[in-house]
Amino acid sequence: MLPGVIGLLQATDAIKLILGIGSTMVGRLILYDALSLEFRELEIRRDPNCAVCGTNPEIKDFIDYEEFVATGNVCSLVHA
Amino acid sequence: MSLVKDQLLQQAKKEISEVTPHEVHEKIQEGGGFVLLDVREKEEFNEGHLEDAVFIPRGFLELRVENAIPDKDTPIVVYCAGGVRSALAAKTLKDMGYKNVQSMIGGFNAWKDAKYKVVKPKSLTAEQRARYNRQILIPEVGEKGQLKLLESKVLLIGAGGLGSPSAYYLAAAGVGTLGIIDSDVVDESNLQRQILHNTEWLGKSKAESARETLQRLNPDINIIPYAERISVDNIDLIKDYDIVVDGSDNFKTRYLVNDACVFYGKPNIYGSIFRFEGQTTTFLPGKGPCYRCLYPIPTPAELAPT
Numbered sequence: 474m475l476p477g478v479i480g481l482l483q484a485t486d487a488i489k490l491i492l493g494i495g496s497t498m499v500g501r502l503i504l505y506d507a508l509s510l511e512f513r514e515l516e517i518r519r520d521p522n523c524a525v526c527g528t529n530p531e532i533k534d535f536i537d538y539e540e541f542v543a544t545g546n547v548c549s550l551v552h553a
Numbered sequence: 554m555s556l557v558k559d560q561l562l563q564q565a566k567k568e569i570s571e572v573t574p575h576e577v578h579e580k581i582q583e584g585g586g587f588v589l590l591d592v593r594e595k596e597e598f599n600e601g602h603l604e605d606a607v608f609i610p611r612g613f614l615e616l617r618v619e620n621a622i623p624d625k626d627t628p629i630v631v632y633c634a635g636g637v638r639s640a641l642a643a644k645t646l647k648d649m650g651y652k653n654v655q656s657m658i659g660g661f662n663a664w665k666d667a668k669y670k671v672v673k674p675k676s677l678t679a680e681q682r683a684r685y686n687r688q689i690l691i692p693e694v695g696e697k698g699q700l701k702l703l704e705s706k707v708l709l710i711g712a713g714g715l716g717s718p719s720a721y722y723l724a725a726a727g728v729g730t731l732g733i734i735d736s737d738v739v740d741e742s743n744l745q746r747q748i749l750h751n752t753e754w755l756g757k758s759k760a761e762s763a764r765e766t767l768q769r770l771n772p773d774i775n776i777i778p779y780a781e782r783i784s785v786d787n788i789d790l791i792k793d794y795d796i797v798v799d800g801s802d803n804f805k806t807r808y809l810v811n812d813a814c815v816f817y818g819k820p821n822i823y824g825s826i827f828r829f830e831g832q833t834t835t836f837l838p839g840k841g842p843c844y845r846c847l848y849p850i851p852t853p854a855e856l857a858p859t
Contacts, residue, residue, distance in 0.1 A: 476746050479824040479831035480718030483798050486822050486835050487719070488726055490796055491705045494693045498822070498835040502847070507829040517834065520846040526815045526838065527846075535785045535812060538805040545850045 475507045562637060565644040572655040574664045577630055587628035587653075590618075592642045593661070597634060601671040603664065611638050614645055625650045632657040632664070675700055681773060685727050699727060703774075706730040708794040710783060710810055712763040713737070715800030715824045717749040723798075724767040730775045731767065732794055735759040736782035788813045798822045804851040811836065811844035 482503060489495045502515040524547065525532040537548045556564065580587065589606040591598055598608050609617045611633070622629065629651060633639040636658050643656040657664070665671060677696055682689065685699050694702075707728050709716045712735040724731055737759045739750045747759075754762035760778035767776050781787060783806055791797060791813050799810050799821055807823075814821035815838050823844060824833040836843045 474746075475826050475829060475831050476714035477718045477748075479826055479833050480715045480800065481722060482833045483715065483800070483822045483824045484719035484722045484726075486833075487707055487723060487728070487796050487798055488702070490820055490822075490835070491701055491707075491728070492694060492698045494698075497837075498833060499837045500841040502832060502834045505831045505833075507831070517842050517847060519842045520849075523843060523846045524849065525812050525845050526843040532812060534816075535788065535809070538785075538809050541808060542804045542851045 478505060562640060565640045569640060569643040569647060570655045571658050572630060573658050574667050577657055578669050587630055588622055590629050590631045592631055592633050592638055599674055601673045604670055604672045611642055614642055626652055628653040630655050630657055632660050634660045635662055636660040688726060702727045703729040706794045707796045707798060708732040708791060709798050709800060711735055711800040711802060712749055712759045713800060713802060714746045717747045719798050719800060720749055720763060720767060724771045724774060727774060732777045733760050733763045734779040734783050736780060791819055792817050796820045800824055807844060814838060815843050
């Protein structure tokens with residue numbers, strides 16, 4: 474039920490991007506509460522300090538994601 | 554004094570400038586800077602034409618050219634099938650005040666003989682027109698939109714709770730290539746929400762299960778299953794796709810997919826759910842935030858069940 478609503482919002486945006494029509498979810502975080510049937514929307518913007526897409530990105534190549542998720546630390550990939 | 558056909562042509566050729574297909578090809582390689590004008594009939598144009606050519610059949614030239622090419626200083630190269638209609642058309646354009654017009658000697662036939670690039674406008678088959686009819690009727694879609702969908706390539710990360718509904722509708726709509734990456738196998742507890750799968754596929758690959766379900770729904774499109782875990786070793790498969798739809802269920806994948814989409818410039822349509830709450834947005838590199846802008850550090854594992 475809930476995955477259906479969210480999954481379909483994702484699919485609809487994909488179609489709109491391909492066709493170049495309507496307003497997509499870019500810059501908009503859509504929040505949905507199925508219990509109260511409430512949709513909310515937050516404006517979201519690029520963070521200039523973002524580690525990967527900011528003005529001076531710290532992450533320019535793939536990192537060790539397991540390490541990152543476990544510790545929050547950005548470590549470069551260590552190949553075995 | 555009335556002129557016969559050959560005299561008309563000779564007179565036209567005296568007043569206009571001509572150019573060879575080779576010269577036109579060179580100019581295109583050097584960056585263009587001119588308009589290609591195809592003055593043949595519609596059936597000829599539909600069989601194949603030069604890329605980006607403006608199409609005005611010879612019979613409508615005087616009536617339509619000023620709308621199509623309003624600036625009379627625009628350099629124009631006119632072509633037809635063999636170089637005759639284009640010479641006459643070039644003379645007409647000159648008489649209308651177009652200052653920089655050339656006619657291509659030998660026309661489209663000479664261009665093809667030289668094996669230069671030719672494009673053909675695509676059109677839907679009768680079956681496609683029938684299948685996608687309800688969508689084609691929507692003004693914002695139309696046949697043109699349906700062709701765009703058929704040419705597009707979308708990669709779904711995960712064929713689970715979120716991937717199932719989005720894959721279903723993208724396949725139904727005629728997205729031409731759908732990639733689905735999921736290393737998991739179908740479990741009974743999945744069937745409560747992962748509607749792409751069914752009891753016949755218990756214990757088997759979700760990616761393959763998805764392919765069977767979707768191909769039955771729409772044999773017209775191409776479904777590419779990847780029964781593997783997405784990782785740094787295979788992430789560059791994202792480059793083969795236009796859009797990524799992230800329905801994954803773990804942070805490692807989310808951050809990896811996000812970073813890849815930023816590096817490769819791919820739109821990343823994100824969705825996540827927890828109990829009765831869901832969130833979704835589209836991360837478009839260069840236009841808005843990425844996943845890390847929202848969530849620079851991952852939630853601790855205890856608070857985020859997959």
